[in-house]
Amino acid sequence: MPSLSETIQSGGLKGNLLATQCPSRQILKDVTSRWGVLVLIALQTGTLRFAELRRTVGGVSDRMLSQTLQTLEKDGFVSRFVYDVVPPHVEYSLTPMGREVTELVRALADWIEEATPGIMSKTAPAQTVEAAVTTSG
Amino acid sequence: MPSLSETIQSGGLKGNLLATQCPSRQILKDVTSRWGVLVLIALQTGTLRFAELRRTVGGVSDRMLSQTLQTLEKDGFVSRFVYDVVPPHVEYSLTPMGREVTELVRALADWIEEATPGIMSKTAPAQTVEAAVTTSG
DNA sequence: AATTATGCTTACGTTTTTGTATGTACTTAC
DNA sequence: GTAAGTACATACAAAAACGTAAGCATAATT
Numbered sequence: 001m002p003s004l005s006e007t008i009q010s011g012g013l014k015g016n017l018l019a020t021q022c023p024s025r026q027i028l029k030d031v032t033s034r035w036g037v038l039v040l041i042a043l044q045t046g047t048l049r050f051a052e053l054r055r056t057v058g059g060v061s062d063r064m065l066s067q068t069l070q071t072l073e074k075d076g077f078v079s080r081f082v083y084d085v086v087p088p089h090v091e092y093s094l095t096p097m098g099r100e101v102t103e104l105v106r107a108l109a110d111w112i113e114e115a116t117p118g119i120m121s122k123t124a125p126a127q128t129v130e131a132a133v134t135t136s137g
Numbered sequence: 138m139p140s141l142s143e144t145i146q147s148g149g150l151k152g153n154l155l156a157t158q159c160p161s162r163q164i165l166k167d168v169t170s171r172w173g174v175l176v177l178i179a180l181q182t183g184t185l186r187f188a189e190l191r192r193t194v195g196g197v198s199d200r201m202l203s204q205t206l207q208t209l210e211k212d213g214f215v216s217r218f219v220y221d222v223v224p225p226h227v228e229y230s231l232t233p234m235g236r237e238v239t240e241l242v243r244a245l246a247d248w249i250e251e252a253t254p255g256i257m258s259k260t261a262p263a264q265t266v267e268a269a270v271t272t273s274g
Numbered sequence: 275a276a277t278t279a280t281g282c283t284t285a286c287g288t289t290t291t292t293g294t295a296t297g298t299a300c301t302t303a304c
Numbered sequence: 305g306t307a308a309g310t311a312c313a314t315a316c317a318a319a320a321a322c323g324t325a326a327g328c329a330t331a332a333t334t
Contacts, residue, residue: 014254015249016250017174017175018175022195024249027249027253028249034166037154051310051311058157063293063294063312063314066311067292082311087299087310088300088312089311101245101252104245105245108241109154112154112164112165113152113154113161114151114152115238116151117152119164122213170321171321171322186281188279198324200283200323200324203281203282224331225280227281275334278334279332280330283326284325285324286325288324290320290322291320292320293317294315295316295317296313296314296316297313299310301309302308302309303307303308
């Protein structure tokens with residue numbers, strides 16, 4: 001049974017995100033990046049072309065969409081299928097692994113979408129609680 | 138039954154993250170921020186003081202930890218309890234709502250921690266598939 | 275008496291991220 | 305003939321995130 005210290009860098013089986021140089025942090029970053037989350041969610045409904053993705057994910061620029069897709073592809077979450085025709089035709093879809101993460105990402109996204117109204121309605125009240133504990137002075 | 142177009146900005150019940158100016162994006166950002174994820178996970182095991190958090194979350198600086206905690210507090214995910222003593226004593230813990238999101242964040246984190254070794258082992262193979270479709274020329 | 279610890283804040287500078295504009299090769303629609 | 309659409313890359317600049325160092329009030333420790 002692997003202990004907490006048996007992380008990837010020490011030859012163990014899984015990562016420990018709380019450890020400074022754990023490689024998992026990079027993957028986490030890729031998945032939870034600003035556009036990464038949205039692209040994954042957009043692709044959950046099915047295959048989409050570049051321009052379709054750009055229209056689906058509100059606000060992405062060509063540059064960021066392209067960059068995000070490349071990152072997700074190199075991590076193995078997205079697969080790219082290019083038809084050798086002109087004008088260019090490229091299709092993006094989730095890999096089996098991509099579908100797995102996206103389910104979890106989707107769950108988080110759903111929760112947030114539902115919780116947001118409630119969160120936004122309380123204009124940041126002072127949640128801090130001050131204890132009545134005082135020193136003798 | 139609300140349709141997709143009935144987002145927050147149009148007076149509906151829930152957000153639509155794919156929409157450009159959906160408020161949910163900010164909450165998503167707060168939760169999935171570099172240190173936000175790690176702080177939530179660290180607090181899942183229980184109440185922690187500032188310095189304890191700093192030691193638990195590998196690599197955080199005072200500045201970022203403080204900033205992250207403030208954001209999570211204003212969103213209502215973390216509660217702050219300060220003892221009025223000197224030297225200062227402040228305890229951080231998850232709110233009921235914080236515990237909810239953290240479960241989802243934790244699920245994602247767990248998945249990633251386990252998948253990372255496999256992802257890292259394939260030094261970014263060219264996943265792209267090229268079709269044999271060609272124009273007549 | 276000097277050091278360490280606490281929970282921050284502020285100033286400063288660097289790094290990273292993101293956006294904008296432009297170009298490409300070619301086709302279809304007008 | 306002109307405009308629009310396709311899937312990007314590239315250069316440049318603005319914006320956001322982040323790290324480092326220093327400071328503060330006070331108590332316990334050495």
